Amino acid sequence: MGFIEQYVNLVSKYTDAPEIFVQASGYHIISNTLGPYFRIMSSKCDRPNLWFMLSSIPGRTRRSTIIGYDSTVLQNAWTKFFIETSEENISQKVAYQRYMTSVIETGSKQGICDKIVSGIDQGLNVFDVHSHEYGDVLRQMCQHTKTQTYTSGVDTLLSRLYYGESFVEDLSRRRPKEEGGTIDRIIPAGLYITMFAGMQEPKMYLTKDMNRQGLLRRILILHEKTEDMTMGRWKPPLTPMYTEHSNDLKEFASDLVKEMIRYKNALDSLKASFKPKWADDIVLLYADLCDVVRNEINSRAKQQDENLIKDPSDFNIYQQTLWENTTKLTILEALASNAVVGKERTTMVIASESHYQKAKEFMDRAQKNTEQMMEDLGVVESDIHVDMDSDRVLRYIKKAGQEGITTSYLLTRTGYKAYQLQECIRTLLKRECIKVEDSRNKTGRPGWIYYPEEPKKVQAT
16 A cells, blocks of 8 residues: 555544545655655656645535644654754754745745745755645635736746756845845756645635636646535544544654665765766656556547637646646656656656556546636636625524525615615525525515525535
8 A cells, every 4th residue: 555545534533624625745755755865767857746725615525634743744754853863963953944944825926935045055955845725825816917926027037947957146146245145046957846735715815817828828727616515525523533633643754764765875875976967966866657647648638729729718827837746746746656667766656547547537637627717817806705695694604594585674784775685685596595586475475485495415535
């Protein structure tokens, strides 16, 4: 059983979060811990670094819980790794602080650059964008062309970091030159950056321009809609077993560290015998796809290009990196299952058809709501307010139950104007959340009475 499957089985004992979120966390952990040692052969996507964004309504999908579990594993794995591989005999506190330097939560372009440069000064070359709520940051990025904000330029920086490209913030100064600081903020090529973050519904934050600019296409957005959720996997919030989850996650992290150290030793052995020919040569272990998988991914990429020519929609534009994410997921499946060929300096990982099938199943599930999500991009702020106002009206209607509630009562309770209420009613009828009856059938007076619609029965899975 590979690391990803182990992680999914472990975490699923403690949370009823959507399985796609749990699987994404497993992929992210392997991407962040084992991925940095490898280069993908015969591929335009050089490294297996994945960027995930979990998206859903607040609360029910346990986004913060999953991101917290993910953070617990990485924190313990890297802290233990730094302690066991450091030549300086560092303390746990120092090792933990070193790991925290690698975590990017939010910040301006200059602030992110400074944190990365600080990490490089400590010998780090792996960083992780990790945030429970990244939606507001994305929204401000979208607005920077109209209004300068503290996030202006962050989208460009992140796009460069995704591919490990160099970045220079010209005419800026990290520290006063007389204090020994550098004049420019310089990020060298070859860094390895992953992302695991969360946000609410995409239409609240994202725009079509962002998709066409490129950053959005580099992030694998996993959007879970309310209708996707069931109570079939529900778990009670109070149970004695929750006290065990932290220790289980730490034990999983310890097992992962053994593999991290094994790949580090293999890479160190390779570096000892390798003489770089060019200044930007970076020595890494190799991972590759078997011929059957390579041909399959190429075939799907060709189809996606043909679809874009026929229909240059936002959805088809977003699909342009589908082959890239599928390739990375396939390689990570191989890393997680220890698919190693050779040893020491000849270490190589080969991804097989079984690894590809698991990655493809994940991608197919991840794409379930993507087309609708892309169609909703660019919704204007007033539309968002209509949704929020409609939810408020729906609460009053549900509270009235089968007794029903009249238009006049809703106007009194909400304080909305008649046209605002009617807009909300139309939205709720379209969503099939309510039903309406002519009030003359019940009161004899003209008007309407609103009732909550009975929820459709969904078979638990």
